[in-house]
Amino acid sequence: MSLFIGLDLGGTNLKYALGTGDGDLVVRYSKPSLAFQRQNKIFENMFSAVEQLMDEAARRGETVVAIGVGSPGCVDFEIGQLLGSTPNFEDWTDAPIKQRFEERFHLPTWVDNDANMMALAESRKGAGKGYRSILCATLGTGIGGGMVMNGEVYRGSHYSAAEIGHIVIEINGRPCNCGNRGCLEAYAAAPAIVDRYRQKLKRFGVMFEIQGLNTETIFLKASLNEDLAKETIIETCDYLGTGLASVANIIDPDLIILGGGVAEAGDEFIQRIEQSVKQNAIGAIARKIRVVKGKLDVDAGIIGAILLAAENFAAKKAK
Amino acid sequence: MSLFIGLDLGGTNLKYALGTGDGDLVVRYSKPSLAFQRQNKIFENMFSAVEQLMDEAARRGETVVAIGVGSPGCVDFEIGQLLGSTPNFEDWTDAPIKQRFEERFHLPTWVDNDANMMALAESRKGAGKGYRSILCATLGTGIGGGMVMNGEVYRGSHYSAAEIGHIVIEINGRPCNCGNRGCLEAYAAAPAIVDRYRQKLKRFGVMFEIQGLNTETIFLKASLNEDLAKETIIETCDYLGTGLASVANIIDPDLIILGGGVAEAGDEFIQRIEQSVKQNAIGAIARKIRVVKGKLDVDAGIIGAILLAAENFAAKKAK
Numbered sequence: 001m002s003l004f005i006g007l008d009l010g011g012t013n014l015k016y017a018l019g020t021g022d023g024d025l026v027v028r029y030s031k032p033s034l035a036f037q038r039q040n041k042i043f044e045n046m047f048s049a050v051e052q053l054m055d056e057a058a059r060r061g062e063t064v065v066a067i068g069v070g071s072p073g074c075v076d077f078e079i080g081q082l083l084g085s086t087p088n089f090e091d092w093t094d095a096p097i098k099q100r101f102e103e104r105f106h107l108p109t110w111v112d113n114d115a116n117m118m119a120l121a122e123s124r125k126g127a128g129k130g131y132r133s134i135l136c137a138t139l140g141t142g143i144g145g146g147m148v149m150n151g152e153v154y155r156g157s158h159y160s161a162a163e164i165g166h167i168v169i170e171i172n173g174r175p176c177n178c179g180n181r182g183c184l185e186a187y188a189a190a191p192a193i194v195d196r197y198r199q200k201l202k203r204f205g206v207m208f209e210i211q212g213l214n215t216e217t218i219f220l221k222a223s224l225n226e227d228l229a230k231e232t233i234i235e236t237c238d239y240l241g242t243g244l245a246s247v248a249n250i251i252d253p254d255l256i257i258l259g260g261g262v263a264e265a266g267d268e269f270i271q272r273i274e275q276s277v278k279q280n281a282i283g284a285i286a287r288k289i290r291v292v293k294g295k296l297d298v299d300a301g302i303i304g305a306i307l308l309a310a311e312n313f314a315a316k317k318a319k
Numbered sequence: 320m321s322l323f324i325g326l327d328l329g330g331t332n333l334k335y336a337l338g339t340g341d342g343d344l345v346v347r348y349s350k351p352s353l354a355f356q357r358q359n360k361i362f363e364n365m366f367s368a369v370e371q372l373m374d375e376a377a378r379r380g381e382t383v384v385a386i387g388v389g390s391p392g393c394v395d396f397e398i399g400q401l402l403g404s405t406p407n408f409e410d411w412t413d414a415p416i417k418q419r420f421e422e423r424f425h426l427p428t429w430v431d432n433d434a435n436m437m438a439l440a441e442s443r444k445g446a447g448k449g450y451r452s453i454l455c456a457t458l459g460t461g462i463g464g465g466m467v468m469n470g471e472v473y474r475g476s477h478y479s480a481a482e483i484g485h486i487v488i489e490i491n492g493r494p495c496n497c498g499n500r501g502c503l504e505a506y507a508a509a510p511a512i513v514d515r516y517r518q519k520l521k522r523f524g525v526m527f528e529i530q531g532l533n534t535e536t537i538f539l540k541a542s543l544n545e546d547l548a549k550e551t552i553i554e555t556c557d558y559l560g561t562g563l564a565s566v567a568n569i570i571d572p573d574l575i576i577l578g579g580g581v582a583e584a585g586d587e588f589i590q591r592i593e594q595s596v597k598q599n600a601i602g603a604i605a606r607k608i609r610v611v612k613g614k615l616d617v618d619a620g621i622i623g624a625i626l627l628a629a630e631n632f633a634a635k636k637a638k
Binding site: 074083084131132133145149150154155156157158159160161162163164166167168169170171178180182238239242243245246247249250251252253254279280282283284285288 | 393402403450451452464468469473474475476477478479480481482483485486487488489490497499501557558561562564565566568569570571572573598599600601602603604607
């Protein structure tokens with residue numbers, strides 16, 4: 001049987017796996033991604049992961065036929081290269097991933113943005129299975145997005161589609177890391193949630209700094225009925241619902257799938273976001289759209305990378 | 320030569336034309352659309368337009384092989400039927416356009432939303448020619464949108480894509496006709512522009528009501544350096560730029576094409592919107608996107624309808 005290698009490069013870990021053409025994982029591993037090292041080191045780290053997986057395949061009497069790589073940042077899918085830099089990586093600017101991999105392994109390699117990989121995986125094997133068009137939103141330190149439209153990953157004309165963290169929900173609003181103001185990310189990404197909660201505490205007269213405050217502790221406090229935490233979460237759902245409804249009014253997907261750390265906050269959180277999306281979206285979208293949590297969790301990225309390799313390999317062979 | 324009939328049903332006029340498979344118009348006409356009459360009357364009015372064009376074709380020794388219809392409202396493209404109602408039409412709810420036309424003329428008929436028709440026409444023969452993905456925005460009494468993505472009209476899972484008038488640019492902002500608050504349309508559609516200008520006048524102490532105030536007079540006053548009118552226009556460009564940048568951050572098109580009455584306000588207006596889009600969009604989109612006026616003007620709708628018929632007829636034959 002022909003197997004595929006998938007790599008999911010993150011700011012902390014590199015996940016890597018061997019899988020079938022259907023995206024079923026045969027083995028999966030994880031190790032530090034060395035994000036703060038030089039580009040060459042990051043590549044060597046990825047190459048040794050590939051070698052390990054090829055040995056693994058050989059031991060099983062199988063052949064690896066193609067490689068898929070998911071990377072943060074804007075990726076030129078045609079040439080398989082980063083466009084510019086990406087946060088959390090010091091020396092990953094313009095990294096020529098496809099070229100380096102193909103030179104090294106003489107295997108066809110495809111590279112795409114990590115949020116697109118999540119969208120592909122959830123669309124084929126996760127919460128989006130059976131749907132034509134889905135939007136995946138990753139809620140974490142930033143808010144990212146990936147779209148599958150009419151069954152295909154939609155990348156946009158400059159490989160910059162689905163930047164849903166940077167739609168403006170309040171003109172001239174809170175400053176965002178991107179330099180603009182009022183972006184969804186500036187209200188509903190993890191640091192913004194923590195910041196809004198801190199401001200509420202301050203207004204309430206809490207003058208000391210709470211150590212180790214993060215979204216998990218805020219969700220915990222909310223579940224224990226702490227008023228300001230609850231208020232913070234309810235507002236977060238409204239911000240996310242408003243932003244995601246705007247996105248839905250534009251691309252009219254069947255389904256919005258939530259992933260990322262913040263999406264782990266529980267069913268009530270997801271339901272409240274769905275409610276807000278339905279209140280803010282129009283017509284048929286409001287009536288029919290659903291908001292759900294992703295099904296593939298931390299494996300979405302590598303499953304997506306394996307599917308990326310498998311689908312593009314099949315399409316190439318068919319030509 | 321095989322010819323195609325295109326109809327563009329508007330709130331005021333029905334435009335209808337005979338054209339080639341390339342979307343070149345052979346003849347074009349216009350007559351009142353009878354929007355406030357019963358559904359049957361509107362159909363009979365459209366049917367007599369088709370008969371007139373078929374006579375015209377016969378006189379030229381040509382055959383009409385398919386019909387394309389653009390209608391306002393949400394159109395189920397598969398069955399060629401309105402989904403629900405549409406403003407300005409009293410009895411157009413759920414109108415079964417494709418069925419009625421095919422029963423009457425025994426010619427294959429395709430029906431789509433009028434903004435999609437504009438996008439198709441501008442993409443094939445207008446300002447968007449040669450580009451892969453474009454967004455058309457119609458600025459008028461409402462703000463509508465149509466998208467061509469990777470060369471195809473993108474309709475969404477519920478035929479409701481590109482509702483760009485209803486993305487929220489200010490959470491809990493100005494009330495919108497759709498029932499929501501803060502929608503782009505509530506700030507930058509023609510009635511909102513007039514309303515914002517009126518409020519400025521009021522704040523400035525002008526207590527009498529200005530008769531016949533509309534966007535044209537405001538643009539005229541702005542061109543004559545009237546401060547409040549200028550302020551109103553500059554704000555309008557910021558609202559539009561913010562909203563269109565959000566849309567661009569999601570679908571990452573090559574080009575945004577503006578149409579509709581408000582887009583007639585002149586080059587400076589368009590340029591200022593482009594500037595604001597570039598300020599508000601991120602990364603590669605900000606650097607590369609362009610905002611231009613449509614090239615096909617009032618004919619975009621019928622050219623789109625003819626292309627809709629021609630392209631779907633060709634695809635059907637190819638099967």
